[in-house]
Every structure is written in structure tokens, then in C-alpha cells.
Amino acid sequence: MPATPHTRAEAMGLLARARPERLAELAPDLPGHAMLRAPETGAVMVQGRQGGTGAPFNLGEMTVTRCAVRLDCGAIGHAWVQGRDKGHARRAAVLDALLQTDRAAELAATILAPLAADETARHASQAARAGATRVEFFTMVRGEDE
Incomplete structure (x- = not known):
């Protein structure tokens, strides 16, 4: 995944898949929000x-x-994250909102790029x-097959 630019879907995916402690480390202070x-x-x-291309079925x-x-x-x-970590969901939602402001380029470099690098290393x-x-x-x- 390229470091920048990120589509909103790519950015939301990175924020959701990030380890909560890493996200908190990269963005410790959140701006005012409701x-x-x-x-x-x-x-x-x-x-x-089935087989990746067959008919869909409910896995669970x-x-x-x-x-x-x-x-x-x-x-x-907005944010949807796997698991029960409410702090992770809140932080990801705030960062999603910030990425829609004029700080998007700055946040892409300071938050999304390190998260993408972490994900690449994990994979x-x-x-x-x-x-x-x-x-x-x-x-x-x-020998007898000759």
C-alpha cells in the first residue's frame, strides 16, 4: 500500500486494523469532539x-x-473495529474525522504511513x-518407466 495518498476506505481500514496501543502511541492527544x-x-x-469464488455462506x-x-x-x-475495545473505536473515529480536514496530509505522513509500514512488516x-x-x-x- 502506498504511503500517500490514501483513500478514506484505505485509511479507515488501517485505523481499524492497527494495534490499539500503537494507535494511542501515534495519536496520544485527541482534539475536542462530541x-x-x-x-x-x-x-x-x-x-x-467456497474456494474464494463460490456461492456465499455465513461463516459466523x-x-x-x-x-x-x-x-x-x-x-x-466513523469507525468499526474488531473486538470490544471502545477506546480504539473512539480514537479511530476521531482520526477518521481529522483526515477529512486540512490536516489530512500531515496525518497521512505521521499516522497512516507508520501504520501501513507496521502492517506490511506484520504480513x-x-x-x-x-x-x-x-x-x-x-x-x-x-527405473522401469524408461
Whole structure:
């Protein structure tokens, strides 16, 4: 994923997938805001597709927390995060709202770029761990098959 520019969907995804403690580290102070929808926890149905392309089926439910805020400047932000962390949902919603203001370029460099780098490193680490279990298959030619 490129460091900048991010679409709103990409930015919201990065904020939602970020580790809550990392997000708090990158954005410790939040500007003044009002809750439009206080953080609330619920469940969403997750769908899958057989073979990735087949007919959809309900895989199961996943716990999510959602939040909506309005900044003092009027910008509105939303967030849906996996799990029950209300602080993570609130912080992600505030940052979503800030990304719609004139501070978007600054925040893309100071918050989104490090989050994208963290995610890339996390994926590379997972791929390396999975690659270590890779099995190479080969076929031996038997002498009588000549």
C-alpha cells in the first residue's frame, strides 16, 4: 500500500486494523469532539465463499465496536473495529474525522504511513512463518518407466 495518498476506505481500514496501543502511541492527544454514537459493541455476520469464488455462506459472527464522532470544527468521523475495545473505536473515529480536514496530509505522513509500514512488516513476518512450513514435493522416476 502506498504511503500517500490514501483513500478514506484505505485509511479507515488501517485505523481499524492497527494495534490499539500503537494507535494511542501515534495519536496520544485527541482534539475536542462530541459523540454522535458512543462506542457500542455488537456482532456482525461474516460471510465466506467456497474456494474464494463460490456461492456465499455465513461463516459466523464476529464481535465489533462502532463509534461516530463530530469534531468541534464540524467534521464527522466513523469507525468499526474488531473486538470490544471502545477506546480504539473512539480514537479511530476521531482520526477518521481529522483526515477529512486540512490536516489530512500531515496525518497521512505521521499516522497512516507508520501504520501501513507496521502492517506490511506484520504480513511479511506471517508469510515468513508460513513459508517455514512449506513442503516441496517432487516426483522420482522409477527405473522401469524408461
